[in-house]
Amino acid sequence: MTEDRLRAAVAAGVLGSEEGHVALLQSVVEVARAIFKARASSIFLLDEETDELVFEAVSGEGSDRLVGTRFPSSKGLAGWVLVTRQPLVLEDVTGDARFARDLAEQTGYVPKGLMAAPLLHGERALGVLEVLDRPESSKFTLAESDLLGLFANQAALALDLLLAARRARSVLEEGAGEDAVVARLAAALFHLEGDERAAGLRLLEALTETLGRK
Amino acid sequence: MALVEAHEELPAWSLPAAAVEGISLSADWPERVDREWAWGGSTGANVRVCILDSGVESGHPLVGDLEGAVAVSFGEDGDPVVEEDSEGDLCGHGTACAGIVRALAPDCGLYSARVLGAGYTGSGRVLLAGLRWAVEQGFEVVNMSLSTTKQELAVLLHELADSAYFRRSVLVASAHNMPVDSYPWRFSSVISVGSHEGTDPLQFFYNPSPPVEFFARGLDVEIAWLGGATIRASGNSFATPHIAGICALILGKHPELTPFQLKSVLHLTATNVAPTA
Numbered sequence: 001m002t003e004d005r006l007r008a009a010v011a012a013g014v015l016g017s018e019e020g021h022v023a024l025l026q027s028v029v030e031v032a033r034a035i036f037k038a039r040a041s042s043i044f045l046l047d048e049e050t051d052e053l054v055f056e057a058v059s060g061e062g063s064d065r066l067v068g069t070r071f072p073s074s075k076g077l078a079g080w081v082l083v084t085r086q087p088l089v090l091e092d093v094t095g096d097a098r099f100a101r102d103l104a105e106q107t108g109y110v111p112k113g114l115m116a117a118p119l120l121h122g123e124r125a126l127g128v129l130e131v132l133d134r135p136e137s138s139k140f141t142l143a144e145s146d147l148l149g150l151f152a153n154q155a156a157l158a159l160d161l162l163l164a165a166r167r168a169r170s171v172l173e174e175g176a177g178e179d180a181v182v183a184r185l186a187a188a189l190f191h192l193e194g195d196e197r198a199a200g201l202r203l204l205e206a207l208t209e210t211l212g213r214k
Numbered sequence: 215m216a217l218v219e220a221h222e223e224l225p226a227w228s229l230p231a232a233a234v235e236g237i238s239l240s241a242d243w244p245e246r247v248d249r250e251w252a253w254g255g256s257t258g259a260n261v262r263v264c265i266l267d268s269g270v271e272s273g274h275p276l277v278g279d280l281e282g283a284v285a286v287s288f289g290e291d292g293d294p295v296v297e298e299d300s301e302g303d304l305c306g307h308g309t310a311c312a313g314i315v316r317a318l319a320p321d322c323g324l325y326s327a328r329v330l331g332a333g334y335t336g337s338g339r340v341l342l343a344g345l346r347w348a349v350e351q352g353f354e355v356v357n358m359s360l361s362t363t364k365q366e367l368a369v370l371l372h373e374l375a376d377s378a379y380f381r382r383s384v385l386v387a388s389a390h391n392m393p394v395d396s397y398p399w400r401f402s403s404v405i406s407v408g409s410h411e412g413t414d415p416l417q418f419f420y421n422p423s424p425p426v427e428f429f430a431r432g433l434d435v436e437i438a439w440l441g442g443a444t445i446r447a448s449g450n451s452f453a454t455p456h457i458a459g460i461c462a463l464i465l466g467k468h469p470e471l472t473p474f475q476l477k478s479v480l481h482l483t484a485t486n487v488a489p490t491a
Contacts, residue, residue: 051333074333080268080305083330083337084360085396086388088307089448093439120394123363125334139434140448142411149392 010186011168018169021162025057028155032131033059035147039111039133042066043119043155044078045162046127053078053128056159061132062108077116078128085125087117087148089140112136115144117152121160129155240470247482249416253463258319260469261462264353265315265455266344267308267360269299270326276313276438283326286344288336294343296327304331306440310447311359311455313438318415318459319466325353329360338367342374345385345398349378354465357458358387358404359451361396371398379403384465384473386458388450389426400425405461405477409433409453418457420484428480430456 025043033041040060044053052070073079081088091113111132119127129152134140185204192200229237244251262281272280285299303309303326312324329344330337341362348356356378362371375398378385387399389408399406402424409432410419418430432453439445457480464479465471471479481487 046334048335051335072333073335074304074331077305077307079333080307080330082334084307084451085363085390085394086360086451087391087449088451091434091446093445117392120363120392120396123365123395125363142409142433145391145409145433145448152392 008168010182018162018165021158021165022057024158025155025162026059028151028158029057029059029129032129032151035151036115036131036134036144038131041129041131043159044082044128044130045159046073046082046125053082056127056162066108077114078130081116081118081128082125085118085120087115087145087152089113089115089145089148091136091140115140115148117148119152119156119159121156126156126159126163247479248488249483252479252483253460253467256319256463256467258322258459258462258466260323261319261355261465262323262325262351262353263315263319263355263357263458263462264325264327264348264351265308265312265357266327266329266341266348267311267357268305268330269301269303269308269328270312270324271303271306271309271438271440271442272326274309274313274438274442276444277309277316277324280312281323281325283328284347285328285331286340286347288339288343294339294346296343296347299326299328301328301331303440304328307359307451310437310439310452311357311458314415314435314452314455315357315459315462318456319462322355322459322462322466325351338362338364342367342370345371345374345378349374349381349383352381353383354469355458355461356383356385357455358385358398359454361388361390361399363394363396365395368397372401372403374398375401375403379473382472384461384476386454386461388454391450403473405457405473405480407432407450407454407457409448409450415456416460417485418460418480419486420481427477428457428484429453430460432456 029041029043040062042055043057045056047054051073053073054070055066055068058066073082093114113133115131117129118125119129189200270277270280283299284296287295289295308326327344327348329341375385385404387404387406389399389406390396398404406425406427408426408429410429411433412431415431418428421427421429430453432450433448434446435452436444437447437452461476464476
C-alpha cells in the first residue's frame with residue numbers, strides 16, 4: 001500500500017458515511033421548498049461518465065420514486081441550465097405540450113412554474129437545483145433570484161462533499177481489502193469521544209511502535 | 215518614406231503624418247446624444263443579429279422567419295462542424311431570446327447558431343466553435359445568453375471576444391448573479407447585461423460599478439416558447455436580448471459605429487444617464 005493510498009483510505013474513513021452527505025442534500029431541497037412555498041424541489045447530479053443528470057435528492061412531489069432516476073444532460077431545461085450556467089425562472093409552462101412532456105418524464109407530473117439554477121463549484125458545474133410550482137399569485141423578484149442563488153451555492157458545496165466521499169470510497173473499492181481495514185480503523189477512531197478516544201489513540205500508538213520495530 | 219496610399223492598409227502600430235487625412239472620419243455627433251438621435255425611426259433594418267443558443271423556432275409568431283440557422287457540433291476527426299440546422303429549438307430558450315430581439319428591432323435579420331444539444335461533455339468547445347463561426351460571419355450583433363466557468367476556455371474566449379470587437383461584431387452577454395467566475399460577460403470587449411425589476415423593454419441602466427455594465431428588463435417577461443406558445447419567464451438571459459435588440463436599433467440608424475462607440479451611445483442613452491425629457 002503506497003502512502004497516498006493509505007491517506008486516501010484514512011480520508012475515506014474520516015469523511016463519514018454517504019448517507020450523511022445525502023441527508024445534507026435532502027435538507028437543502030426541503031428548506032428550499034419550504035422557503036419558496038413550492039410543491040417540489042430537486043437536486044440533480046451530473047454523471048460525467050454517462051453525460052446524464054441523476055436525481056440525487058427530492059422533496060415533495062416525486063420524493064418517493066425519483067431518486068436515482070436519470071435522463072440525458074442534453075435534454076430539457078435542467079440540461080440547458082447546466083450547460084449555460086445560467087439560472088432560469090419559467091411560469092405558465094403548461095401551454096407547451098413538448099415542454100410539459102419532457103418535464104413529466106423527468107418529474108412524473110407537469111408543474112406550472114419552474115426555477116432552476118446551476119450548481120457551480122469552482123469552474124465545475126456539478127448539477128442543477130430545481131424548485132417547482134411556487135404559489136401562482138407571487139411575482140418573481142430579484143430577492144428571490146438571490147435566494148435561489150444562495151441555495152444553489154449551498155447545494156453545490158454539499159454535492160462537492162458527496163462527490164469527494166464517493167471518490168475516496170471508490171479508491172477503496174478498487175483497491176485491495178487492506179485499505180478498507182485502515183479506513184474502518186480511522187472511522188472507528190474518529191467516532192470515539194473523550195476517554196475512549198484517548199485510550200484508542202494510546203492503543204494505536206503502541207501498535208505503531210510494535211509494528212515499526214519489525 | 216513612401217506615402218501611404220489611400221487604399222493601402224495602415225500599419226497597426228503607427229500612423230505616419232501623411233496618412234492622417236486617410237483616416238479622417240465623420241464627426242456627426244450631436245451636442246448631446248439622446249435616444250431620438252440614437253435610434254429614433256430605426257427598425258433594425260440591415261442589421262444581422264445572431265442568437266447563439268439552443269436553436270430558434272423559425273416562423274414562431276413572435277419571431278418570424280430566420281435568415282439562416284446552423285448547428286455546431288464536432289465531427290469524428292475532432293474538428294468543429296457547422297451545418298444547416300433543421301431541428302429548430304431544442305429547449306425553447308433561443309426562441310425566447312429571438313422573440314425579444316424581434317419585438318425591439320422588427321426589421322433586423324435574425325440568425326440562429328445552435329450550440330446546445332450535445333449534452334454537457336464538449337459543450338464548452340461547441341460554444342467556442344459557434345462563437346468563432348459567428349465572428350467570422352461578421353454579424354453586427356451576437357446575443358450570448360450563456361456563459362462558461364471553464365478556465366481553459368476563458369483565454370480562447372477572450373481572444374475571440376477581442377477579435378469580434380475589432381471586427382465590429384458586438385457581443386452582448388449575460389452576466390451571472392451567482393458568486394462564480396464565468397465568461398465571456400466579464401470581458402471589457404463585450405457588453406454585459408444583468409436584470410432590473412422594471413417592465414419597460416426600453417428601460418436600461420448603466421452600472422457605474424462594473425463588471426456588469428448594463429441592467430435591462432429581465433423579470434417576468436412574456437417570451438416566445440416552443441410550439442408557437444408564449445410563457446412568462448425571468449433571468450439575465452432574457453435581459454440580454456433586450457440590450458441586443460437596442461444595439462440592433464442603434465446600428466440600423468448608425469451602421470458606422472464601432473463597438474466602443476456603440477457602448478458609449480448605450481451609456482449616454484441609459485435611463486439613469488440620459489436627461490429627462
